[in-house]
Amino acid sequence: MDNHDFAVERIRSRIVHFYNTKTAFRVYHGSTNSTRHANFDRASILDVSALNNVLSIDPATKTAVVEPNVPMDALVRETMKVGLLPPVVMEFPGITVGGGFVGTAGESSSFKYGFFDRTVLSAEVVLANGDVAHASSTDNQELFEGLRGSFGTLGVLTSVKLQLIDMKSHVEVTYHPTTSISSAMSQLRAETASATADYIDGILFSPTSGAIITGRLTSTPSPTLPTRTFSRPWDPWFYLHAWRLASSPSPTTECVPIQDYLFRYDRGAFWMGSYGFAHFRVPFTWLTRLLLDYFMHTRVMYHALHASGHTDRYIIHDIAFPAPNAAEFAEYVDKTYGIYPLWLCPVRKDGRSSMGHPRSFSGEVPGKTLGAVYEGAYINVGVWGPYPSDEAEYVRANREIEAKARSLGGLKWLYSRVFYTEDEWWSIYDKERYEVLRAKFNAESLPSVWEKVRDRGPRREFGTGWKAWVKRVLWKSEVARGLYGVWKAMGGGDYVLSKKGKTA
Template identity: 60%
Template sequence: MDIHKSAVDAICARVRQFHDAKTPFRIYHGSTNSTRHLDFDPSSVVDVSSLNHILSIDVEKRTAVVEPNVPMDVLVRATMKAGLLPPVVMEFPGITVGGGFVGTAGESSSFKHGFFDRTVLSAEVVLANGQTVTASASSNSDLFEGLRGSFGTLGVLTMVEMRLVEMKKFVEMTYYPTTSIEGAMAKLEEETKNEENDYLDGVLFARNSGVVVSGRLVDACAKTDGIRRFSRAWDQWFYLHAESLAAKSTVSIELVPVEDYLFRYDRGAFWTAAYAYQYFWIPFNRFTRWLLDYFMHTRVMYHALHASGHTDRYIIQDLALPAGNAAAFTQYIDSAFGLYPLWLCPLRKDGRESMGHPLGYRGAISGAQNESGKEYEGLYINVGVWGPHPSSQEEYVGVNRDLEAKVRELGGLKWLYARVFYNEDEFWGIYDKKKYTALREKYGATSLPTVWDKVKDRQGKEDVGGGARGALRRFVKRWGLLSGLYGVYKAVLGGDYLLKKKRP
């Protein structure tokens, strides 16, 4: 704790410098799982990348005290040694505790435990004036609630206490094939009511083919088709394995080691890495997936994605819809984009409050108006839409704006890790600016960027440098295969890919 205190003291001093100079600053974590255009100026950031330690695990209380830059795989391995697990674990191992708390993180256990932020019991925060406070349900409760989905716009998160659950050796996975969009949604809702389920999600491979997958934490299971793994280089990617089971007419059951289950989508980044094989004209088979396994993990892929500029060539959006409207939205995606696979993940009804200070929804659900115009308080289903969309920049922005409009029409919200195409008025028509601004004023956070400042689109504003080198970088990032090769080169080279380099 002494090392933690020293690090926090240094952060407080840095924050006070900005406060006294009345200078805005941003919080720098050293990596990102966002697909938005990002660029940090070293002279105007508070660097919290060193806050990456697990400070304590209390087995009796089933709690952990953790710094915000601890990634999921490190947290899981530490808690497993104590016979415990985080209730909600983001599927990409590089996502951090802080990102899950002040960002948006709904995963396959969120139908049961809520979003990741619902597992946090208290938070240590450095306010914009350099003062350190603790926020919880009983202390600074409005700040504690406001931190959910705040993206670092209320203060600097430096520590959290979070709850844990009992660990078992395996996840018993049950695969239910489905033959329609409506059938998949109905099966998801049905399985959320099964109290034995600990995990639940689904994948649509086409409008008439999909699979819903439930999971139970177990130490053993007699009724199983064997033990399956997904983390080794020679293992099949999870989505390909699930697709083979979706083609069957019968239910399949497998045992999967806990860590393999939790990070089953890391290799291949769900299925988006398959597009890299198409892009580079590489055969997509088990041998090439084994050969290029290093590049097919999400930490490397995010580095390459930002370096290459390919966030402008893909639709990468997660959308949470009221359960009754999720089928209509998925049918819209089918007709407008034809993009498959699609990820489906049910979310507990309090998930909306975890998604960036949104206003409530009082509109139609499945064609029927909510009773007396009451605010919707039911289950949500996340639809993950990730795939290429070759088009001009104008067309690309247009289809993304159409998608955002459809989400808003159906009472949904989008994850703000992704590119945002709203204008400012549209954005604040979805989010509660009045309440959010009052909270920022109460805790002196008005010198920090707002959520809108953080997420608004910065297309064309990223800095690639001046002179001949800058011109070369711009050329490479704009043209075809060169941009992809440049992204791979930068990922292999490693190092920081978010901070601007100081230039003479």
């Protein structure tokens, strides 16, 4: 802990400097799983990228104290050494503990445990004036609750204490075929209500084909079940495997090692990697997936996506809806955009309060009294697919999706581009309560959530010189941009932090 305390003191002293000089600053974590545009200047950032350690794990209390930049795969690796697991493990290995707590992060166990932030028991945070605060449900409760979905706008997170659960070696995974959007939603809600599974999610492959996928933790897998893995280069991508089983006449069950299950969507980033094959006109076969496996993991793909600027070529939204309204949104996406697959993930009823300080929703929901506040469960719908168009049409389409989501009580996960106007934003989020909280904890010098996520348009910064000229020429070619992104990903380095200037 001595190293941690030293790191926190360095962060605290720099925050005090920014506070006293009234210097606006941004927090740099070292990586991102966001598709929003980011280009931080080294001269005005607070670098917390070194806070990437698991500080302690207590098997007796089933808890861990963890710094915010610990990624999911590192956290799982350490907890498994003592026979424990985080209750909610985000499906991309590079998503961090801090991002899960102050952002929005859920997975197939979120119907049971809520979003990732609900597994956090306490937090250490440096406030904007340099004070170090400790918050939990019994100590600084208002700050603790406010940190959920705050995106670092109440202070700088430096560690959290997490609840853990007993580890089991395998997950018995069952694929339940569905034949319509409504039947998929009904099956999803029925599986959630039965509470016999440990994991539940779903994929819609078309209006008439889908699979609701349930998982049960076990350390004694049935010897009659086949074992399936998804992490090796020659293994199938998970969504392709589920797609094949969705055409079966009855449910199929198999046994999956726990790590393969937790990160089953890493290879191919769900199905987004398949669009890369189409982009470069490479056949999408088992052999080409094997040969290009290095590029098909999410850490590399995020790097390539940002470097190429192709975040502006895809519709990318995760939106949590009151469960009875999710089918209407999926049908709207089907009729308007025809984007498939769609990801479905049930979320506990406290999910809304984990998502960026929203207002309650009292609009229309089947089965709810008109005008009453909705207090039921949610279903997240993930819409991720190509939308080649000019910028004006791209913005129009995304604004239309946001408007539809808003009318149905949907809340966006804020890792993706936000197209709301400021007035629209504050009609969804509780500005009054949020600003009172920021004032109470001296956070007014920090950017607000709106200031952090508001859309700033496509990034087109090429600089000067012959390299900039070459880049401008190449940027006119979609294929050349893609190749540039792949090249940058292969070279590693930083795709978030501006190269100009040095941190003092």
